[in-house]
Amino acid sequence: MSRSVPWRHTCSDVVHWRQLQAIQAxxxxxxxxxxxxxxxxxxxxxxxxxVTLGDPSxxxxxxxxxxxxxxxxxxxxxxxxxxIPPENPISWQGSLVEREIQQxxxxxxxxxTRVQQxxxxxxxxxxxxxxxxSFVEPRPIEEGDCCPICQDEMTP
Numbered sequence: 001m002s003r004s005v006p007w008r009h010t011c012s013d014v015v016h017w018r019q020l021q022a023i024q025a026x027x028x029x030x031x032x033x034x035x036x037x038x039x040x041x042x043x044x045x046x047x048x049x050x051v052t053l054g055d056p057s058x059x060x061x062x063x064x065x066x067x068x069x070x071x072x073x074x075x076x077x078x079x080x081x082x083x084i085p086p087e088n089p090i091s092w093q094g095s096l097v098e099r100e101i102q103q104x105x106x107x108x109x110x111x112x113t114r115v116q117q118x119x120x121x122x123x124x125x126x127x128x129x130x131x132x133x134s135f136v137e138p139r140p141i142e143e144g145d146c147c148p149i150c151q152d153e154m155t156p
Contacts, residue, residue, distance in 0.1 A: 004056045005094030012092070015070050019086045022075035028149055029081070035105045038081070040073055051077050053104075056095040070094060080151040082108050111144075 011019070026043030033039060036053040050060045051073050058064065064071040070092065078084050082104045084091045090100055141156045 003093075003095040003097050008089070008092055008094070011086075011089075015075070015092045016086075018070060018072050019075050019079065019091065022072040022079055023086070025072055025076055026150060027073065027076045027080075029151070036101055038077055040076070049073050053077060053082075053096055054101065055097060057093075078104075083111065 028041050028043070029038055030041050030048060031039040033050070038051050040049045040051055041047070042049075052058050053074070057070070057074050059071050059073045061071050061073055063069075064074070075091070078091050079086060084104060090096065090104065093100075096104075141154045143156065145154045145156075146152060147154055
């Protein structure tokens with residue numbers, strides 16, 4: 001299996017700088033268009049962006065369209081949504097082969113399953129409240145939980 005963008009053995013300075021920007025960026029997922037395709041929006045912009053991880057990864061932002069280099073949006077998806085550490089070589093690849101895509105998707109699914117099981121366990125432990133108003137008691141924040149909106153890790 002070959003990739004359209006050659007494997008990078010080291011992270012370039014530009015990509016490393018954009019990784020740091022992506023970690024700090026306030027980006028929100030508007031829609032999941034597939035397991036590796038997302039519609040995003042930056043906090044202070046009205047423009048919607050489409051990001052796809054694959055062979056090659058792509059984004060509709062001006063930076064990616066001009067340079068054809070990983071932008072902060074692609075890196076945000078890799079680092080925040082899929083929780084790939086910045087030092088992992090997969091995080092700075094311009095394209096991912098099928099095996100790598102399956103690996104990161106399965107990892108994300110395992111994380112989601114664990115969070116759902118924690119949610120189910122927390123809700124089954126609590127007695128339901130019977131009153132005229134609908135009230136759902138929030139579950140406690142646990143280690144590894146992340147905000148469903150901004151994907152930042154939450155601390156208990």
